[in-house]
Amino acid sequence: MKFTRRGFIQNVGLGTAAGVISGTSLLSPIINAQTREAAMAGVFDGGVIQLNQNESARGPGPKTMQAIHSAISKRIGRGYAPDYLRELQASIIDHFDVGADNVLMSTGSTPILQGTVRAFCGADKPLVTAAPSFTTSEQTARQIGAAVKVIPLDSHLNIDLDAMVAASIGAGMVYLCNPNNPTGTVHGLAAMEAAIREIVRRSPTTKILVDEAYIDYVDASVMQTALPLAKEFSNVIIARTFSKAHGMAGLRVGYGLADSGTLDEINSAWGMGDVNMIGAIAALTAFEDTDHIAWERQENSEIRAFTVGALNDMGFDVPESHTNHIFPNLKRPASVVRAACIKSGISVGRDFPPLQETHCRISLGSREEMEKAVAVFRAVLS
């Protein structure tokens, strides 16, 4: 490396807590009072258990919650150069041992995913992506009329790195989601390094975006960050987010790590948004609270083992997940599972072509939520 609001109310009465609070003037007083009361009682989303978006049921850890509360003051009136943002950047720089120009902050990692495609792909510079995988890069490519090469997962539902390498020649960018969403599967550093080196060797102008949104859920013995490759090659970009294990999807903080020139190209191609003061203090606290992340990883892994065990008992295979979501083969269309589960107040994932006729992504909620969900799965899938 040359290192130097989502729509705030989906449905009146089914508003999120944030929507309830920010939407006061647009709701009738009666509904507003009801939804506010529900939010105060901790009943969100109209009581539906949301296992559909890979969010965090637990939210930020106690230290981060305390930091958020302490930052809510009249000081918010002075936020164009938000307090704590420099400290957050400094902490990231220090932790990853990179230069100040090698970090690009963004409002969640979505703008990094969008900006990379806009910067590096086009009609004659295809995006190479896996299927099923996270689709923001592919959607962006289609929006701008860029060519897309979609590479199916292998028979174990792992990203087929050899096929991705083969497809990369002449590509604008290769999107590697590691761990992969929706499967939860991972490639270790050795496999990622071999693939990335091969792409750089065979197609030196191709960029490689490694999306590590779920890395904080993964045991370090299973996978490590591809950051050393980003330090070595200006082609490689790492995307990170505070939306997953740090439980901050509603605060919108993410970042990219790459060569400074590469980050400049991304930043010029698409707006990264402005990280706000509350998001910055929350992310700074969460980033440094390594004990909490270790706890979160363990909690998620126990909940995952419980859920996978129950599905296995019911006779369903589940690819080995290292994330906060699983992708079981339920032997029926995801749409059928979704329609049946929602009747019992459980919302599960959308379709993930080409496996939508057999597999369904289930995000992992809290212990209590998964106990309820498993009871519903038993009834619906029997």
Ligand SMILES: Cc1ncc(COP(=O)(O)O)c(C=O)c1O
């Ligand atoms: C693999 C992956 N990358 C990136 C994102 C974007 O998340 P955010 O913009 O909240 O950082 C998601 C969200 O679900 C994801 O699953």
